[in-house]
Every structure is written in structure tokens, then in C-alpha cells.
Amino acid sequence: MNAKLRSLLLFFWLVGGGAALAQGFAGLGTDADGFAMPQPGYAFAFPQDHGAHPDFRIEWWYLTANLEGPDGTAYGLQWTLFRSGLKPGEAEGWGSPQVWFGHAAVTSATMHKAAERFGRGGTGQAGVTAAPFEAWIDDWRMAGDLLGSVQLSATGKDFAYDVTMRANGPFVFHGQDGYSVKSAAGQASHYYSQPFFEVEGTLTLPEGEVPVRGSAWLDREWSSQPLGENQSGWDWFSLSFASGDKLMGFRLRDETGGDFTSATWIEADGTATPYGDGALEATPLEVSRVAGRDVPTRWRVTLADRGLDVTVAALNSQAWMDLAVSYWEGSVVVSGSHDGRGYLEMTGYETP
């Protein structure tokens, strides 16, 4: 199967079917036949909720890390496992309607390497177990205690990494106790994070092994229709400031104008304050030509309530994930009212 075709087909799966292709990421807003819907007031139960929720259409285990080599070189690292249900529920063997795909990447100011894996549920090639916690596809895995120590590894044809992560803070729930609203019309997801990982490990690059240390942030999110009909993509920020505070914020772009923003301010002790639509402002300052399209790679991000007014700049403007489903994902440097580092994900920037 050629790569182009594969990307189209997977796109169909990701968005759950048919005619949504032309609408790009906005297709996520189609109706959810038979899939469960996120409910406000849902009581999270652990460790079960670390595992998969096959009654929901899509789900991810999304880890990003900002690292530093012995010579001070900044690195970014991504490890993601996506689950996409063709139908709700789970079955044994090839009969499983669950499709899994993994994305891994390593970024520095001068290079960006990405890899992907595909697999079907039911055979053991890919999946997630809650207790003991393990998320895997092929030889990629994230396993351990999400409040303790976690092993993380991935390989591609030109890179690999093995790191150990130690959590030194609690889980953080976004929105209203983990019920994160994504549009004015009420689309929502269940969303919690573990942003307090300290990381130590090794990157294997073509030029050799590089010992690295730094911090990581895990997002757990599941839903059946997180985007509104007119929403064409999102810009998602996870920023860690020198002060010890952290910010999760996203902007969902609307084709008809009027973007939807949401944020969570996380204090050093894990105290989280949610902010609804409009509190967070994210304005592109500069675009770069990436993979034949214009993508904003320098932003002004403000949250007036916290006195936040920072410039967020890509470590490597060319951090394009040229995979079956392609998007921009890379490490960022924060300066202004607060200094720090973070990660930025941008989807739905189509070629003109």
C-alpha cells in the first residue's frame, strides 16, 4: 500500500468513516453511532481508567518530553499510542474492531525524526492494560506506575529511545473534574494528565547514543466526538515554567471564525484551575513554510488572570510528523513574563 493511500484510509478510520474527508479534522464532529458519549461528573477510577475505553471512538496515551543532552543540547521526545474503534467494544483475535497506531519522534533544533506503527487489536500486537499498566504497539511500550516509575521506549529506522520516568506529582484533571469541553456546542472529552514526570535515559541517534534528562508530560484523553462541525483543527500547548507552574491550553479553530480556547493553570503542587473559552489567548506571530504549507511556529500566548504574556517559539520549525496522518508536533521555548519549555501540537494545517 503506498504511503499516500494509506494515509487517506487511516484518515477515514480516524474520523470514523465516510464523507468527512473533505472537511479535514472537522470530521471528528460527526455523530457517534453506538459509541458512548463523555458525561460531565464522571468519576474517574484508577487504575482502570489508565486502560482502554473501547466503547468510545477514539483515545490516546500522549507523552511529550523536553530533554537536554550532556552538552546542553535541547531535545524533544514524543510517544503516542492512538486507539480508533471501527465499532464500539472489543473482541478476540482479528475480529477486534479496534485499530491502533503509534507515533514516535525525536526533535532537536537541527533534526526531526518520526516513526509510526500500525496494528489491529485482539491479537496482542498492540493494546493497553490498566493493571499493571502497560501501553504497547510492537516493540514500543510505556509500562509501570503512573504515580511512580515508568519505562518508555520506541524505535524507528533511524532512531530509538529508552527512558525511565519518575512521577513527582499528582494527576491533573482538566475542565470540570476531567470533563473537558471542546466547543460552544458542548462537544467534550474525558481528559486528565500526569505532567510531573522527571526523565532520565538514552536517545539512540545515527551519530551515537546520547544520555538525556529532563521532564515529561502524559495526557490521557478519550471521547467519541471531541470537535464541533466547523472546527478545522487545533493548536495545543503544554508549557512548564521555571517557577514550577504549568499551563495546558488549546485553541480549536473554527472555519466560521470565533476560535474556542480552554486552559488549565497547574501550580507546582498540582493544584489545577480551569479556564473556559476566551481566557486564554493564542495569536500566531510568525509562520514557517513546512511540508508545503504555512504553519505558525511563533506564538503570543496570554492568560491575563495569571499575568501570563509569553512568546512561544518552536525549537525546530520543521518538526512535521510526515506520517499517514500528518501534523506538526515539536518542542517549544517559552520567554516573556514566564520562561520555560514545552510542547506544541498543531493539526489541520492543510496544503493550499
Add this chain to the structure above:
Amino acid sequence: MTGATLAALASHWARNPLQFLTLVVGLALATALWSGVQAINSEARASYDAAAATLGEGQLDQLLPAAGETMPQDRFVALRRAGWLVSPIVEGRLRVGAVTLRLVGVEPLTAPGGTAASAAIAGRDLADFLGEGTLVAHPESAELLRAELSNPVISDASIAPGTAITDIAVAQRLLNRDGLVSRLVLALAQPIRQRPLAEVAPDLVLQRADGASDVGRLTDSFHLNLTAFGFLSFAVGIFIVHGAIGLAFEQRRGMVRTLRALGVPLDRLIVLMVLELVVLATLAGAIGIVLGYLVAAVLLPDVAATIRGLYGADVAGTLQIRPAWWLSGLAMAIGGALVAAAGALWRLSRMPILASAGGRAWAVASGRGRPLQGAAAIGLFALAVLLSLQGAGLVAGFGILACLFLGGALALPLCLALILKVGQSWSSGVLALWFWADSRQQLPGLSLALMALLLAMAANVGVSTMVSSFRLTFVGFLDQRLSAELYVDAAAVRDRVALERFLEARADEVLPILSVETELAGLPAELYGARVGATYRENWRFLEAAPDAWDQVAKGEAVIVNEQLSRRAGLRLGDSLAVAPGTTLPIAGIVGDYGNPIGQAIVAEALFRQAHPSVLPARFGLRTEDAETLRRALVEAFGLPSSSIIDQVAIKRFSLSVFERTFSVTGALNVLTLAVAAFSILMSLLTLAAMRLPQLAPVWAMGVTQRRLAWLEVLRTVLLALLTAVLAIPLGLLLAWVLLAVVNVEAFGWQLPMFLFPFEYAQLVLLTLVAAAAAASWPAWRLSRMEPASLLKVFAHER
């Protein structure tokens, strides 16, 4: 000035629509042939590739169970989890009604590109493929499946006949192999840091990809030749265009003179004429490309695929038409037109301003240039001989082709004039005398068209000879190399001694195939050990051999080498070859080897085992009366996967069916090129018709009816066509010989033997005569129905 000049130049075409038509249609047909051949060529390639991919799973390494026909599915999961990118395939025979199909189950998410599976599911709705249990099969098999199964079935001609592809879950269910996998295909790009396979999967055997497949090497040669003939077809068209342009330019000499006298600079005039030509060629080229693809679409089995191709869809196994093809077609048309016009433009640029404007000189002029043409033809033939003796490389091969082609065309009028002169001297009746003399008179005006006919006919003789020789050779080669009924791949068997004992007991004759990669005569080569028996003696054909070659080999006293080794190492029959340290044997035979790029030598089994005691037979050829029983016995006793047992009959049938398609295409090509040549004759005759009147009117006035004259006109054209066709046969054979014996050797290292096909040539001659008669009949009909007044005008004073 430019506008007025252009209008004046263009007015010529309005006054001479026939010439305009000749030019545009000629160029369009030439382009159509060229692009049609290109399209057909690429389609044929796609078919071969589909065959190779379906038969051999392409160019990918595979993991097979060391014992048994299947492995548990968790071997797939274990390998994936160990970082090996493998994709599972379950394969088996599925009884559908009265026949048995080969059912291949693939896993679309992990299937690497470049396999039959990925080609089969390309463009399909994958959710359906997974969810609905859809099967993809060759159209014939699809019919059967639809009748017997409730699953959705899609027809796809790119799948090998007798094969169906589906999702692994569906295949496991249909084959009763739940949880079982036949083999694992390894993706080309693997991640770094993998643990060794021996550690991860000690129970599996790695089977390396074949590299370039045998069929691939052979067909490459075939396609090179077809491409050469695409060029030849184009050359035929260019001859027509050359004629039309030459005439148009000559007739416009008067206009050019007047325009220059009125103050249009010569260079401006030439630029404008070139511009005019480019516009015309672009128009004709565009028509030609469309025609070419229509031709391809009609000739190819899948018309829908052609249409899909026109819109740029990149679908494996179907005709692909890309912008590059459009551009190359247009470039050929414009380039061809400019080449054809170069001479006329050059003459125009050298013409004194007050030169005579006599347009009729055109027909006569080419007659006057005959000695020059003859000299040029002899020069070209000499150059061809020189190139064949001294030249080296593909360029020389194609140089010889070009020299022969051009030389043959130039020599044609000379040869025809000679024959007609002899005919005239032998004729007795006055009308016969006039017929011959008048035919000679017509020769200059018709010679370009006749050259086109000569080239078309020669190209066709060449194509037929080449294609048919190729087919005979290939069939012979298959018979020789696949002489055993079954081939067993022993790589998957641990206890090969037991296998050998088993085979000895069950098969009529066991042919262990022992081979080792080594160096012979300083070149990389393969040494084979053969158990010389009836099979080798009866089936193998030598290019050259001592009378008792196999006896000598059997006794360990001689060696047999393939053509490649013989050519590259300069070894001949009787020369000595060191096959092992301390063992030097004379060469007793040289065999043709059309599927293999490197040198080979074959010695007796005993000698081989002595020299290489550690090498075990990798394959066994089995002679048996009952292949099916033996196959079942092998599967039961050793659990061999079905892909390890190759059925010779099936391979042959499939290979031949692929060839049949190509042959029908070349047959159609023959008809088309001849049609183009006939068109050229028709146009020449129509052009000449007006000039002919003064020559015909007196004969008519002296008492020969118009009807009679018309018959004589047809007869003359047919006679000239017959002479041309007969002259074309030796030229075509020469072309075929150069392709088979020179170009092939340079490109691929082996010579294809040339066979003659007199019946096909006779058919071609007949076809040529029919084409010529058809071309002549309309002008002749016009002559027979002409008002006497038109003839009388010839006698009028006021001409």
C-alpha cells in the same frame, strides 16, 4: 508584416486541404503509434510485475516455519513485539465448486508495499475489506467465487489467475486455519536495534528474496526490443510527414519568392515557417496522443483502466498515463516534424531570390537525386557492417539499426527502378510497355510513400520474427528448465536426508539441485551439481556441444557452462575450466540461459559433493506420473508449506498466458503500421492525381478507356507495393537479427536464437497488398468516373 506573411503562408493550406490533411494525419498517426506502443509496453510490464509479485511475493524476504505448513499466529505477535516488522500471510487451497483456487490471506495494516496483497487492496475501501470479508480475485476466479460464496468479490486482472486475496481473518476462517499463519513477510525498512532473528525466532527459516526475478530479466530484453520498434513506427510516420512537408515547401517556392521580392526578410520568413510547423505539429501531436491511448485502450483488456490512467490515478497493475507521456509524445511530434522539414528549410534558405518557382520539379527532383541516394545507401550499409565488426555496446547496436533502416529506405527507389527497367525490357504488349515505363515515371512521386511502406513492412517482419523467436525460445527454455513435474524447496526441511530418502522411494526420478556461489574463470558464478539422468539428456538443448556431452559430465570428465560464462570468459567448446581447486575439466557443452544474469557451470553430482561436502541440496526436482499425490504425501509427511512445492504446469500456463496478451498486441500493431503506410500511399496518389492527367490524357485520347486506365493505376500501385514488400522481408530479417543477436548480447549477455516464420511473412505481404489496393482504389475510382472535360482540359489551348 508578420500578420500578412503568415496569412499568405497559411492560405496555401486552405488551397491545398489534402496536403494539410496528409501532414496533420501523418504526424498524428506517427505520434499515435509511438505513444500507443509506449502505453502497451508499460501495461505489459505491469502484467509481468503482477505475475512476479503474485507468484513470488515480490522482492521481499520471508520467514517460513522450519517444519510443517503453518506456524501459530502468536509467532507474528512475538516478532512484532521484538521489533521485527513482519506481516502475516495465510495461504491455502480453497475448493470452489469443481476447481481449487489459491487463497491468500493478508493483514492490510502491516502488509508492506510492493506485494500482491498491497496492490490488490490499493484503492479499495479498507473498512469493507476488513469488515465485510471482501475477496479480490482474477476476473475468472471472481466469477467462481461469486457463485459459491456469500462474501463480496471484486475482480482484478492484476491478480494471477487462480488466486484470490482477502483479509487474513476471512482466509483463516475459509481455510479452517484459525490462529495459524503460513509465513511472514519482512518489510524492507526495519527499525534499528533489533535482536537477531535466530534468537527471536529459532523455529523459523529465513528465505531471502530472489533479487531480480528470472522472468524479469528476460522480459527486460523483450521490452527493449519493443521500444526500438516503437521508434521504428515513428520513423515510418516521419517519412510521410517528410513527403508532405517537402511538397508543401516546393509548391510554396513561388510564394516565398514573391514575398521576398515584396520585402520580407528571408530569416523572418524561415522563422515564421518553423513557427507554423510547430503549431501544426502540436495540433497533430495532441491528436496523436489521444489516438495512441485510444489504440492502447482498445488493445488492452481493461478500457476502464485506461480512462482512469488519463486522469492520473496511480493504480498498480493498470495503464498509467502521466504528464510525462503527454510531453514526450508532443516532443516527438514537434521534433519529428522539424527533422522532416530540416532539408526543405535548408534548401529554402539557400534559394536565390529569383529562382524558378516550378513546383512540379519536386517529383522529378527526387528522381534526379537517385545516384546520390544510392551512394548514401551504400555508405550507410557499409557503416552498418563496420559497426557490427568494430563497434561495441548498445549504442553500436542501435547505430546498426539506424543505418540499416535509413540505408534500406534510400536504396528502395533504386532497387525498384532497376526492377521496373527489367520488367519494361521483358514486356511485349504496347500497353504493358507503357505500364512499366509509366510506373518508372511514377516512382519519384511515390517513393517516399513506398519508403514508408518498406519501413512499416520491415518493422513488422522484424517484430514478428523477434516476438515469435522470443516465444519459441522462452517456451523451450521453460520446458528445459522446468522439466520436472514438481519442485520442492528443501530449505524449510530440517531432516534433508530423510526427505531425500522419502523422495527416492516415491518419485520416478529425483533431481537434487546442488549449487554454490563461487568464482569461475575469475568471474562471479554459480557451480551446480546435477544428477545426470534421462531428464537432462532428453530436455536440455545445447547451443553447442560435443556428441556425448552428458556422458562425459556424468563420468565427471567434463563440465557444461552457460552462454553468459562462455561469452564473458571467452570460453569455447573444449576449453578447460577450473571448477574446484585441483580439478580442471574440458567444456563439453554450452547451454542457453535466458533467466539468469551470471555465469553457471554444471558438473556431475558426485564431483560436486566431493568438492563441497557441506552443501546440501536446496531444491529437488521430481519426475512423477502423479504430481498431486506426491504433493499431498510431501505435505503430510514433512508438513511442507504449499509455497515450497512448485507445480511446473501452473507456472508454465501462467507465463504463457502473459505472453499471449503481448502477442495479440503486436499483431494489432502490425495492422496499424501498415495502415499508416497505406494512408501515405493514398495521400501520395491523391497528390499525384492532378499531375498525372497530362500523362494519362493522350493515352486515353488514343483509345484506352478510363476504366482500363483506372485498373492499370490500381495494378501499378499493387505491383509497387508487392515489390516493396518483398524487398522489405530481407531488411526486416536483418533488423530482427541485429536486435536478437547484437542488441541483446550487448544489453543482457545472451543471444536469442532467430527462427523464421514464412507463413507470417506471407500473411504480412498479403496484408500489404490489400492495404495498397485499398489505398489505390479511391484515386482509381475517381479517374474512372472523371468527366471527359477534365481530361480534355489537357488539350485545351488556353491552359
Add this chain to the structure above:
Amino acid sequence: MPVLRGVTLALDRGESLALTGESGSGKSTLLHLVAGLDRADGGHILLDGEDVTGLDDRRRAALRRTKIGIVFQQFNLIPSLDVAANIAFQARLGGAVDKSRLDRLTVALGLEAHTRKYPEQLSGGQQQRVAIARTLAASPRLILADEPTGNLDEKTADEVMDQFLALVAETGAALLMVTHSPRLAGKLGRNIHLSQGRVA
């Protein structure tokens, strides 16, 4: 529009008749009708007492091969045949070749040095002599000549015409000649002037 109206004339064996008239007076048309090259809309043409007006193409062609000889202004030789073959051409078409007659005509017209040459290698006067020889060699009963010397200069024209008339007289054939020159017309026995399709 009719070209000829109410033209009646008769010509006996051995007689010669000149048709004169302006361009477009219809004299060539009359000649073509007599030769069977064209068909009349009405009226009759009798040759040797046979009405040729109703004959089909085939019969008229046969007539031209055997009984009628035509000398054209443009000579109309067969360019692909040499002089000897041209002279013998019509006689052979009609199937009545007399070798000695061919030789005699060749000598009489001074062509013996040119028999191997092709028409394009000859002067105008020589070409017309070849055409005359071709006609006379076929021994026609009726000779039709259409401005036979119209393409020649005056001196050559007189020479050729005298030779032509002398040879015609020898054969005893009837001669119908179209000319616009009163001087040449005077050399013939009778003289008819056509004007606007009628005998003046």
C-alpha cells in the same frame, strides 16, 4: 449553353478541311466531338457511314485506336517512353504495326537520329514531328489536328506543316485541322470559318 449550333459538314477520303475561327468559336469542341472524346447533346456524327454518336465509351475508344488519329498542339507524347516507342505507340495499341512504315515515317520526318531519346530531350518541332509520326503510323482513316504548330515558331511551323500535309496526302486519309491562322488554313483544300458556334 450550347457551344455549337447547326453545324453540318462532310469530309471525303483524301480531302482536307481547315476549321478557323476566334477563340471560343467552338472549333476545338467540334474536333473533340468528331474524335469521340466528348459527347454531343444532339445531332449525328458519321464515320465511314457508321453513326458514332450513340457509341459507348468502349466502342469509341476502339474507334480512336484504329480509325482516328489526333495531333495535339501540346504534342502530348508519353514522357516515360522513348521516341521510337512513342512513334509506334498508337499503331501498337490499334494492333496494326507496320515496321517498314515506322521506319519510313521516322526518316521522312528526320527523326532517325533521335529514336533513343526521350521527349523531354527534344525541341518543340522535333516533338511535334514525333506526334505526327505516331498518328500516321497508326494508319487512321481520319486525322484530326488541333493547332498542330501552335506551339512552334513560324519558320519551324511552316516546315512541320508542309511535311505533315505531304505525308497525310500520301496516306489518303481525310484531314480535319483546327487553326486560327488563315495562312495555314490556306494550305488545305477546304476552309470553314466558325463564329459563335455557327458556320459563318
